[in-house]
Amino acid sequence: MTVLFQLAVGCALALAVCGGAVGYFRTVRTPRPPIGVFNGADIFLMMGFVLALPYLYLALPGAVLPVVLALAFAGGLSVGYQPVIGDGRLRWALIAALIAAVLAAHLAFGDTGAPYWIANSCVVGLVVVSATNINVQGGMRLGNVAWFLLALTAYDAFFAWVVPLTGELSAAIQGYPFAPAAGLRVGEDLGAVLGMGDLLAYALFTTAAYKAYGKAGLRTGLVLVVLFGALAPLATLHIAGAVTGHAPAMIPAQVFFGPAAFLGHLFLRRRGPERRMADITFRRDRIGAAPAPGPARAAA
Incomplete structure (x- = not known):
């Protein structure tokens, strides 16, 4: 029962954020930041940010950490959904309502209550969709994502098994609201939680694959997410426990997932060059007419 619950919740969450990110990508065009083309230096900077963030969280006093996370969630929601809700007052009112709902659910049911995890998962999922599209529509290509996830594989393995930073961070946020994770808990026995970073990895790869190769990329991304993002880690955990x-x-x-995504990138690359943003027709352009592709846009 526990395994089936964890698998069902894991697959549902992973597919939901991937579907949401691709749906956003297909319907909303975000303003493109003037950053040019993603390259190796950008990946290096992103990894530096990923490396530094857990240390910053652990350096904060316990009561300050949820405040910082709430502000980070609010900022991510504001930037990502500005093209969707142009009225700033309305957008911030909705964001405040979401943040308040998470806090209220935590106060009423605690960090093991199903209502808290449902509310928190909604906010985390929306932030992941936002962050995914800011990066992918901002110029991040499938090759960039694949190399980033491969580097993230080494990072996660090192800080889970050599230096237990991941476990320390998980312990630091216990008992506080605004966990950087999504999941569901039902009573004391049933629980399934996915880290926000894992969800972002799944959504980034799937959306970038769709941008690059259309439906073939989308199918490849979703299959890899289910098999290597949801099924393989859970199966390995329980098989190792049984043995x-x-x-x-x-x-x-x-x-x-990182190595599988990199191989998926190599598999898709045989289909030819990646599509550019200028090659994609959007259903709805919420920020006005799409500008003509300049040199930076053509390279995206």
């Missing part, structure tokens, strides 16, 4: 008599404390999902 050794005790389950490992942590098996990072990126250990499976």
Whole structure:
């Protein structure tokens, strides 16, 4: 029962954020930042940010951490959904309502209550959709995503098994609202939680694959997300527990998904060059007529 619950919740969350990110990509055009083309230096900077962020969180006093996370969620929602809700007052009122709903659910039901996890998962999912499209529509290509996820694989493995930073961060946010994770808990026995970073990895790859190769990229991304993002880590955790008599404390999902995503990129690359943003027809352009593709846009 527990395994089926965890698998169902994991697949549902992963597919929901991927579907939401691709749906946003197909219907909303975000303003393109003047950053030119993503390259190796950009990946290096992103990894530096990923490396530094957990240390910053752990350096904060416990009561300050949820405040910082709430502000980060609010900022991500405001930037990502400005093209959808142009009225700033309305947008911030809705964001405040979402943040308040998470806090109220936590106060009423605690961090193990299903209402809290449903509310928190909605906010995390919306932030992931926002961050995915800011990056993919901003010029991040499938090759960039694949290399980033491969680097993230080494990072997650090192900080889960060599230096237990991931476990320390997980312990630091216990008992507080605004966890950087999505999931569902029902009572004391049933629980399934996916980290926000894992969800972002799934959505980034799937959306970038769709941008690059259309429906073929989308199918490839969704299959890899289900098999190597949801199924493989969970199966390995329970198989290892059955064989050794005790389950490992942590098996990072990126250990499976990162290499699979990189191979998926190599597989899709045989279809030819990636599509550019200028090649894609949007259903609805919420920020006005699309500008003519200049040199930077043509390279995206």
